[in-house]
Amino acid sequence: MAEMSGATTxxxxxxxTEGADGIRRRDWIHIAALSTAGVGGASLLFPLVSQMSxxxxxxxxxxxxxxxSAIEAGQAIKTMFRKQPLFVRRLTAEEIDEANAVDxxxxxxxxxxxxxxxxxxxxxLITMGxxxxxxxxxxxxxEGENRGEYGGYFCPCHGSHYDTAARIRKGPAxxxxxVPEYEFTSDTVVRVG
Amino acid sequence: MSFAWAKQYEPxxxxxxxxxxxxxLPRLVYNAVGAGYPVPRNLNYMWNFGVLAxxxxxxxxxxxxxxxxxxxxxxxxxxxxxxxIMRNVNYGWMLRYAHANGASFxxxxxxxxxxxxxxxxxxxxxxxxxxxxxxxxxxxxMATAFMGYVxxxxxxxxxxxxxxxxxxxxxxxxxxPLQVWLLGGFAPDNAALNRxxxxxxxxxxxxAGVVILHIWxxxxxxxxxxxxxxxxxxxxTVPFHxxxxxxxxxxLGVVLILFTALVFFLPNALGHPDNxxxxxxxxxxxxxxxxxxxxxxxxILRAFTGDLAIPFTSIVLIPAKxxxxxxxxxxxxxxxxxxxxxxSPVRSGHYRPLFRKFFWFGLIPTMAVLFYxxxxxxxxxxxxLSQIATAYYFLHFLVILPIVSQIxxxxxxxxxxxxxxxxxxxxxx
Numbered sequence: 001m002a003e004m005s006g007a008t009t010x011x012x013x014x015x016x017t018e019g020a021d022g023i024r025r026r027d028w029i030h031i032a033a034l035s036t037a038g039v040g041g042a043s044l045l046f047p048l049v050s051q052m053s054x055x056x057x058x059x060x061x062x063x064x065x066x067x068x069s070a071i072e073a074g075q076a077i078k079t080m081f082r083k084q085p086l087f088v089r090r091l092t093a094e095e096i097d098e099a100n101a102v103d104x105x106x107x108x109x110x111x112x113x114x115x116x117x118x119x120x121x122x123x124x125l126i127t128m129g130x131x132x133x134x135x136x137x138x139x140x141x142x143e144g145e146n147r148g149e150y151g152g153y154f155c156p157c158h159g160s161h162y163d164t165a166a167r168i169r170k171g172p173a174x175x176x177x178x179v180p181e182y183e184f185t186s187d188t189v190v191r192v193g
Numbered sequence: 194m195s196f197a198w199a200k201q202y203e204p205x206x207x208x209x210x211x212x213x214x215x216x217x218l219p220r221l222v223y224n225a226v227g228a229g230y231p232v233p234r235n236l237n238y239m240w241n242f243g244v245l246a247x248x249x250x251x252x253x254x255x256x257x258x259x260x261x262x263x264x265x266x267x268x269x270x271x272x273x274x275x276x277x278i279m280r281n282v283n284y285g286w287m288l289r290y291a292h293a294n295g296a297s298f299x300x301x302x303x304x305x306x307x308x309x310x311x312x313x314x315x316x317x318x319x320x321x322x323x324x325x326x327x328x329x330x331x332x333x334x335m336a337t338a339f340m341g342y343v344x345x346x347x348x349x350x351x352x353x354x355x356x357x358x359x360x361x362x363x364x365x366x367x368x369x370p371l372q373v374w375l376l377g378g379f380a381p382d383n384a385a386l387n388r389x390x391x392x393x394x395x396x397x398x399x400x401a402g403v404v405i406l407h408i409w410x411x412x413x414x415x416x417x418x419x420x421x422x423x424x425x426x427x428x429x430t431v432p433f434h435x436x437x438x439x440x441x442x443x444x445l446g447v448v449l450i451l452f453t454a455l456v457f458f459l460p461n462a463l464g465h466p467d468n469x470x471x472x473x474x475x476x477x478x479x480x481x482x483x484x485x486x487x488x489x490x491x492x493i494l495r496a497f498t499g500d501l502a503i504p505f506t507s508i509v510l511i512p513a514k515x516x517x518x519x520x521x522x523x524x525x526x527x528x529x530x531x532x533x534x535x536x537s538p539v540r541s542g543h544y545r546p547l548f549r550k551f552f553w554f555g556l557i558p559t560m561a562v563l564f565y566x567x568x569x570x571x572x573x574x575x576x577x578l579s580q581i582a583t584a585y586y587f588l589h590f591l592v593i594l595p596i597v598s599q600i601x602x603x604x605x606x607x608x609x610x611x612x613x614x615x616x617x618x619x620x621x622x
Contacts, residue, residue: 048259048288051263055282055285
């Protein structure tokens with residue numbers, strides 16, 4: 001390599017030799033060039049990762065309107081919210097009493113029925129139909145389906161039992177069925193999302 | 194294989210020593226693009242384009258795999274999914290524009306790479322295999338680019354598919370059934386779109402495989418260089434890293450500035466507005482042309498307007514349609530014979546005065562004319578210009594090049610690369 005450095009120009013030599021501070025001009029060029037390439041390359045990852053997130057049209061399917069007037073006490077319907085099942089259930093007086101009779105300190109995910117419904121509509125229980133264990137659709141919303149040991153919903157995949165307030169009571173699921181954000185836009189119409 | 198003075202990889206840490214015994218990947222990199230690969234010290238910027246072509250192949254694969262996550266190859270919805278990518282998918286517009294313009298840049302750097310090969314006769318022994326594999330890569334690229342252009346299912350996509358598969362219908366006897374077989378129907382439709390998508394996804398990986406062979410074949414004799422004089426000694430070479438990693442890195446930076454300028458500020462400059470109209474089998478656009486990178490070959494295709502017949506009879510030997518197709522494919526397939534058509538022992542155009550004149554004043558203007566005519570409407574004066582240029586194009590490779598390489602007196606070559614660079618070298622022994 002000795003003969004190589006002999007072939008470089010005087011200007012090249014100044015880039016290669018150390019200054020009084022022991023830093024070569026080329027050290028700075030290395031740092032600047034590699035930093036630029038590094039930042040540029042890393043910033044390219046952002047769009048490549050971001051493109052897999054929900055696209056604008058998916059996000060635009062944000063809300064669903066449900067007419068609850070036809071649901072009778074003790075009956076439930078299944079509908080769709082953001083491509084997932086949504087359970088809308090009108091509780092009977094006995095089911096409400098049953099839910100309120102539970103000491104919530106004994107629950108895995110302590111919540112009262114009132115916290116899971118809207119004021120003035122304490123009999124309308126609106127939850128996602130997605131088991132909080134691994135995402136199956138629990139039974140109990142359809143006519144004649146198994147409602148589990150606590151009279152609410154029962155997930156057949158891994159045996160999670162939910163009570164009449166759709167709270168987890170037995171089985172592997174960690175949380176109550178999720179109550180989505182919703183509001184009553186009139187006495188009979190609910191807008192979810 | 195490499196030169197005897199190539200530095201050997203020496204793993205330093207316990208981990209790299211362990212890895213070197215089990216899977217010597219760092220050693221491979223060191224010997225291929227690292228300090229263990231000695232390269233002629235006098236390469237100019239024309240030697241950047243191989244690395245740049247490899248870079249754009251990666252751009253196309255990365256952006257293409259991502260676009261395939263959002264695209265649906267179904268003639269009912271394909272056009273809509275491309276609009277979905279442009280409007281709804283996060284950064285979809287950027288990824289698609291990068292893919293479309295990435296194809297153009299891939300061809301720009303490939304054409305410069307090929308013309309480097311023409312001027313410096315990089316195709317000559319001992320590098321014939323590198324050249325042959327390169328022509329294979331180019332043909333695969335053309336097929337891939339064509340099928341990719343069909344996928345958005347716009348008007349140019351549809352009629353491009355119709356016209357290009359129509360080329361095969363020119364083949365006597367089997368032509369028409371062959372076109373129907375290629376399309377899976379009587380006109381481009383869902384079956385054609387689906388298979389084009391499948392092949393468009395597959396072929397880039399085939400290209401990557403042939404690129405590996407191309408580089409493997411390159412690393413046996415090592416790179417050619419602007420003098421065309423083979424490496425003789427250690428002082429003729431420098432290690433690839435850091436010398437050419439830096440030089441290629443600089444070239445890459447310049448090309449990326451141009452590429453991003455196009456992607457972000459002129460994304461549709463190289464495209465056709467007609468392709469933003471959904472495919473309509475009942476209406477052909479008034480002026481149908483392929484993408485710019487096919488223009489020279491398209492001009493050759495259209496240059497043949499008359500049948501080849503026996504004079505003064507009505508006996509047609511070869512119809513015009515078939516002549517055009519043969520000429521178009523022949524214009525590239527001819528490159529396979531280039532290493533044997535050019536018989537001059539001197540490689541570099543710098544030392545070949547006659548060849549150089551025909552290169553700069555014959556081949557390059559001819560390619561420019563073909564390029565321009567291919568994008569122009571099929572009317573005069575472009576037809577006659579294409580015909581003259583096509584004639585010269587074939588003459589250049591098949592007649593001029595063999596004769597020039599026999600009769601020209603080359604200029605004296607330097608003793609070595611070292612002498613060419615420094616003006617002196619130890620006297621020849």
